[in-house]
Amino acid sequence: MRGIQLSFNKTQKLRLDKALEQLEFLSCKLNSNAIVTVADTIQVNHEDGVLKGHGMVELEGEVVATLCGVVERVNKLVYVWPFRARYKPEIGDIIVGRVIEVAPKRWRLEINFSQDAVLMLYSMNLPDGIQRRRTAIDELNMRSIFEANDLIFRGFQHDGCLHLQARSQKYGKLERGQLLTISPYLVKRRKQHFHHLDQYEIDLILGCNGFIWVGEHVEVKDDMIVDQTHIVLSTLGFMVTVEVIMDTVEMSTSKNLDIHEMLGAEFYVLVAESEAERRSSSSKKR
Template identity: 40%
Template sequence: MGGVRTFPFHMSEEEQRRFAKAQERLDRLGGALPVVNVGETIQADEEAAFLRGHGTQLVDGKLVATVCGIVERVNKLISVRPLRARYNPGTGDVVVGRITEVVAPKRWKVDVNSKQDAQLMLSAVNLPGGLQRRRTADDELNMRNFFEERDLISAEVQAVHQDGSIHLHTRSLKYGKLEKGQLTQVAPYLVKRLNHHFYQLKQFGLEIIFACNGYIWISGPSEIPDKKGASSELLVNVSNVNEMHQCTGNKESTVPTEKREKICRCANALRVLNALGLLIYPESIIDTYEASLMWGTDIKDMLSGEFHVKVLEREVSKRSKSV
């Protein structure tokens, strides 16, 4: 099955024909993602022991799906993650969220695209200057100097309790307030699990946070000096993004037009991958971004039906060659 259901754009009859043909070929090659419908059999090695996870059930000795979703395999555990479900947090996940409320005593509520707002305690944030001390009544009164309503932040899931409550922390130097960039929302199940979720696309001069909850943050390059000299790599992990936040947090500076265009082009590449149900990770974004430049596609035209069809046909061609 393909990941495409409905489209927020118009396609001509010719584009619809090409799209259907490309989608059919992609399905024969294995689909955009391993999607199963309710009642479909999930391939499992019956000779080797396996563990039945969420969204699966044994029927007549066969493992079948009880929900429509993505098949996930972790060692011997086989489960199905629902397509339409909200983000299901896990301890250690990197997330991007928006402050919805400053609540006494000593906490913020954060929208992380889950069933309920997460909580960020005052004790779980870094104090200015990195001071290590107990939080006082003055800190509680000045909570809006840290974060206020509508602020975007990056954080890590500290704990998920049995009642479903989610607790975040920003004590690491790589987390904090996000400014001078663009937030793009995609389906959480399309975000590939990565060893590092903070990436710098040096080729385009962009930095991206691949949050597990489907909120992708794109910003311009930080002004961090390259201690190792010039690098030929297309992307590297941002190891000290605290400096990045400090640079982007300079409210006296403005984002140049050229940088804004790069951010918008990258955001549209994300929207195309999301609409087509293709996995989102650094290389897939780079490939879509470069394709738009190679075809001479304007930023606004990346959201047209023609561009979506061409990206899908390109994906089919790549997979055909790898088979």
């Protein structure tokens, strides 16, 4: 519940605590990935060949966590993924970035990482759409392509630097919308990060780096509702997926809440209770 100070009455506080306790219980019950704090024992069953990764040490015959986070298992590798970890770029990530400098033959972008990303002129589709060698004229016209605007790219690592590409027509300048920032760990890596919400006629881009874009598709309709939904979900620490976003938007609509009421204490409680009920129902079906 960081970032926003809410004033809960006694009843709301009890309801919220109950919902969060239920969510924590269900998370530990349903997920093989356990939530651990510093000095918690991590069960590895002493399997042969288990590789101990980041965030854990062996102490007196037991594997102990050195970070607060989630125990992740990839084949035989076991490690702790810390809460609120900084964004770590991976090949194939879809990210949203902001141009901060136009340099010779390249744009420099801020992507919510300790290092700025670089987009080379040769990695871009030119406005005329013709595949050809970039010339000095193209370099002079770089500001007509991108200046101080938000972009979406598929990123990849190269020679120790973060280089981006935007060869596809669907990547490029983002206009007529709003950029929101949440903790990167709340965004799951998926095959699809670009969504069109037909009901509201808006486009939604969930950047792996924690930059979320909500923009106009045909005409602006309730995009502020989706903005407020991101704020509520990220404050509660819930994973931000298009399914959870739509459920939260529909809840606000069904209860006839205006934009400002969505950031009120009661709506936070309702969202937490709804998520607890949804996960409880899912566990019973298994």
